[in-house]
Amino acid sequence: xxxxxxxxxxxxxxxxxxxxxxxxxxxxxxxxxxxxxxxxxxxxxxxxxxxxxxxxxxxxxxxxxxxxxxxxxxxxxxxxxxxxxxxxxxxxxxxxxxxxxxxxxxxxxxxxxxxxxxxxxxxxxxxxxxxxxxxxxxxxxxxxxxxxxxxxxxxxxxxxxxxxxxxxxxxxxxxxxxxx
Amino acid sequence: xxxxxxxxxxxxxxxxxxxxxxxxxxxxxxxxxxxxxxxxxxxxxxxxxxxxxxxxxxxxxxxxxxxxxxxxxxxxxxxxxxxxxxxxxxxxxxxxxxxxxxxxxxxxxxxxxxxxxxxxxxxxxxxxxxxxxxxxxxxxxxxxxxxxxxxxxxxxxxxxxxxxxxxxxxxxxxxxxxxx
DNA sequence: CGGTACATGTAATCTGTTACATGATTCA
DNA sequence: TGAATCATGTAACAGATTACATGTACCG
Numbered sequence: 001x002x003x004x005x006x007x008x009x010x011x012x013x014x015x016x017x018x019x020x021x022x023x024x025x026x027x028x029x030x031x032x033x034x035x036x037x038x039x040x041x042x043x044x045x046x047x048x049x050x051x052x053x054x055x056x057x058x059x060x061x062x063x064x065x066x067x068x069x070x071x072x073x074x075x076x077x078x079x080x081x082x083x084x085x086x087x088x089x090x091x092x093x094x095x096x097x098x099x100x101x102x103x104x105x106x107x108x109x110x111x112x113x114x115x116x117x118x119x120x121x122x123x124x125x126x127x128x129x130x131x132x133x134x135x136x137x138x139x140x141x142x143x144x145x146x147x148x149x150x151x152x153x154x155x156x157x158x159x160x161x162x163x164x165x166x167x168x169x170x171x172x173x174x175x176x177x178x179x180x
Numbered sequence: 181x182x183x184x185x186x187x188x189x190x191x192x193x194x195x196x197x198x199x200x201x202x203x204x205x206x207x208x209x210x211x212x213x214x215x216x217x218x219x220x221x222x223x224x225x226x227x228x229x230x231x232x233x234x235x236x237x238x239x240x241x242x243x244x245x246x247x248x249x250x251x252x253x254x255x256x257x258x259x260x261x262x263x264x265x266x267x268x269x270x271x272x273x274x275x276x277x278x279x280x281x282x283x284x285x286x287x288x289x290x291x292x293x294x295x296x297x298x299x300x301x302x303x304x305x306x307x308x309x310x311x312x313x314x315x316x317x318x319x320x321x322x323x324x325x326x327x328x329x330x331x332x333x334x335x336x337x338x339x340x341x342x343x344x345x346x347x348x349x350x351x352x353x354x355x356x357x358x359x360x
Numbered sequence: 361c362g363g364t365a366c367a368t369g370t371a372a373t374c375t376g377t378t379a380c381a382t383g384a385t386t387c388a
Numbered sequence: 389t390g391a392a393t394c395a396t397g398t399a400a401c402a403g404a405t406t407a408c409a410t411g412t413a414c415c416g
Contacts (some may be wrong), residue, residue: 003375009281012183019395032268039376041397063384064395076285083279083290084190087298090214090404092272095182095337097212099263101189103329105256110263111329118267136218145358149283149291152351156277157345163343164336171332183403199367219404221369242412244367270376 003081004043007053008075013146015056015070019046028150031129031157044069051076053089060107108178115175119168126161129154184223185262186213188232188255193326195236195250198224208330211309211337224249233257280351288358295355297349306341309334 010016010024020032021044024030035043047053052075058066096118099111137143137151190204192194201224202217204210215223224247227233232255276298279291302353317323317331 002273005275006278007264009278012282012285018393018397019393029278029281032271033273036377037395038397040380042375046317060395061384063393064382064397066395079282080286081384083282083286083294087275087279087294089272089274089276091212092269093182093213093268094269095213096187096269096335098182098186098189098209099267100329100333101209102192102259102263103332104324104326105192106263114263114267138195140354146284148354148358149280152283152354153280155276155350156347159343159347160340163339167332167336167339169281170335174320174328174332178328181402197367198369199365216405218365218369218406240367242366242414244411246367 002082002088003033003035003039004047005079006035007040007043007047008071008079008158011053011069011071011075015068017066017068021069032153038048047075050078051075099105101179103175108175108180112172113174115171119165119172122161122164122168126158126165129158129161133158182268183213183215183219184227184232186215187220187223187227188251188259189343191233191249191251191255192259195248197246197248201249212333219250222292227255230258231255240295283355283358288360290356292352292355295348295351299345299352302341302344306338306345309338309341 006025006029007021010021010029016024018037018041021040022035025033025035025040044053048055048069051072051081053069054072056068056070058068096114099114103111133154137147137154140148140151143151186205186209187201190209192199196204198217198221201220202215205213205215205220224233228235228249231252233249234252236248236250238248240246243319276294279286279294283291313334317327317334320331323331
């Protein structure tokens with residue numbers, strides 16, 4: 001039960017439509033918590049009926065009408081009390097490790113291929129994160145308080161990807177010693 | 181759709197009951213893919229009706245009867261063809277990052293507390309992994325092929341935890357500069 | 361006497377994914 | 389002309405979590 005809180009968090013700095021929220025969940029917060037537009041529209045209704053957000057309906061011409069959501073005081077209080085609760089993280093479910101547990105029982109090339117593929121993804125991710133770092137967080141010591149948490153998240157992402165890229169190299173080396 | 185394959189994988193080396201499988205999913209494979217006993221019993225039924233596993237009913241006295249599951253040839257084939265399919269990983273959903281995105285809007289002590297708590301968990305995890313490494317994977321170069329993938333998973337776990345512990349230190353340092 | 365281990369399950373609910381549905385505008 | 393962007397949603401299904409349910413044996 002934390003997608004609602006992720007949405008409230010995204011609304012801290014700016015009012016957003018469901019559509020714009022869904023885009024945010026593709027980048028930024030979405031690097032650490034992803035959600036589809038279907039989920040977001042569903043949750044926004046729930047949050048609205050609970051008083052956590054306000055809606056402003058904005059008629060448009062040429063495009064469908066907008067519903068711009070904003071955080072209410074009650075929404076802020078929901079965040080405040082949620083912050084004190086225990087932090088849950090469902091351990092990442094990653095099929096790659098199941099595949100690795102199959103080494104020695106299935107054709108090794110397929111596992112190697114999966115690791116190579118994964119490394120490409122990690123490299124891409126790392127490049128993206130570094131680009132964001134260079135653009136917006138070049139001097140972390142002078143960051144306003146409000147940005148420090150976001151920066152730390154990005155830093156976590158960078159380190160994770162770095163670790164993963166290096167691990168892929170080591171994994172490929174060891175997998176190369178497995179007889180086919 | 182990969183819990184079935186995780187179960188088949190766990191059955192590669194030994195026949196197990198649903199109960200024992202659930203325990204495996206608390207350690208070993210479970211470090212990278214967790215599942216509750218309810219899920220496992222459900223999936224075992226499905227796998228059985230699809231011919232991926234055999235059941236041997238073992239009457240016991242004093243305890244409920246056992247159903248010992250073993251992998252069939254068809255089960256092995258299911259793994260073989262699954263291995264070639266694309267590897268999915270749902271990005272880890274971690275509330276800690278949502279909390280970090282709240283820095284500057286909620287009481288900072290709570291966020292700091294959450295990071296400290298998380299660091300303790302990572303340290304514990306790291307110690308556990310290292311214990312397993314020392315016990316079973318002291319000389320990775322002489323490992324039989326069948327164990328190499330498992331070792332690589334463990335190595336990934338160790339590196340991830342190490343990275344996380346270090347990051348927590350850096351995070352705590354930067355969070356200490358946030359005005360309350 | 362109380363807790364843990366063994367051993368299996370059902371039912372309800374909550375989350376997440378996939379597919380379907382609509383429709384104008386802008387850009388190549 | 390066709391794809392992408394803006395903008396909202398419904399419906400069905402799959403997957404995960406929580407609660408409930410039962411019952412013996414063994415250890416301290």
